[in-house]
Amino acid sequence: MDVWSYFEGKPEIFAALVALLVGVGAVLGAKIQANGGRDQAAAAREAAKIAAEAQHVAALWTVRQVQVAEYMQRVREVERLIERLYTEDSSNGELEARLGEAEQAMDQKQAELELIASEAVVEAAMKLREAVWHARSYAVKTGPLRYAQLVIYIQMDSDDPGDVAIAQQAREAVEELHAAKRQGNRMEIERAHRQARVALCEVEAITNDLASSALPKFAENGWLLEQDSGQFSLLRKMETLVSAAREMLRSEDNVAPTVPPQRRWWRRAA
Structure with missing residues (x-):
């Protein structure tokens, strides 16, 4: 006897079985639909997390790029002012005042850089700051002398023999002052100092x-x-900073900043 023969003459049993199968199918369908919804929600949450992390990485990359560039700009501004100490008359103190302000702006940018950059970049920035300090100290110490030398050299190259003689006399006078200073004779130092002052002031x-x-x-x-x-x-210290910054920003990769690979939701269930 087959299954269909069994249900012949028993319509009420067949109807109950059909109803049971329909109910089971509905339950299974609902369960599948629910599981699909949870999977979709998990995937959506994972996608949102990845997007947020990507935005964070991109924002960090942009901030680092801006901070490094601005710090380098501040350093170069200080460097330009240092170079001017050798080529301009800074005796009125205005150039040194501007240099001090530029150094403060540079130090502010360095402090900001230390909060956001990689360790290698921070270390390179600190060494660059030390080099700036050395160059600045030397320029403040010797800048007036260098500029006076420059002026004297220019006048020594003049077509006027009288101007050349005045410039040569000024050079000889300061050499005599230095020799007197080395000997340590106070009276001789004072005499040589007066003569050197007169000789220098005669230079135009x-x-x-x-x-x-x-x-x-x-x-x-x-x-x-x-x-x-x-x-x-x-x-050299600036070159080191540039190299460290390019490595931090992955400049050689020629790609946008990326997020580290993420585990997908279907792998976490394992």
Whole structure:
């Protein structure tokens, strides 16, 4: 006897079975639909998390790029002002005041950089700051002397023999001052100082204030100075910072910043 023969003459049993099968199908359908909804919700949450992390990485990358660029700009502004100490009359103090303000702005940017950049970039920035300090200190110490030398050299290259003689006399006077300083004879130092002042002020572009600023430097150092201005070290430290920043920003990758690979929702169930 097959199944269909069994249900012949028993319509009430067949109807109950059909109803039972329909109910089971409805329950299974509802369960499948519910599970699908939960899976979709989990996938949506995972996608939102990945998007949020991507936005965070992109924002961090942008902030780092801006902070490093602004810090480098501040350093280069300080460097430009340092170089001007050698080529301009800074005896009135205005250039040094501007240099001090530029250094404060640079230090502010360095502090901001230390909060956001990688350890390698922070270390490179600190070493660059040390090089800036050295170059700045040397420039403040010897800038007036260097500028006075520049003015004297320019006049020594003049077509006027009289101007050349005045410039040469100024150079010889400061060399005599340095020699007297080394001997340590007070009276001789005072005499040489007076003569050097007169000789310097006779040079067309040297003012009394510049002569006052340069004479102590000439007395201490003479005409020739050591060339350790710190400019070369400053350049090397800047190159180190640029390299560290490019590595932090993945500049060689030529791609947008990415989020580390994420575990998908269907793998977490395992």
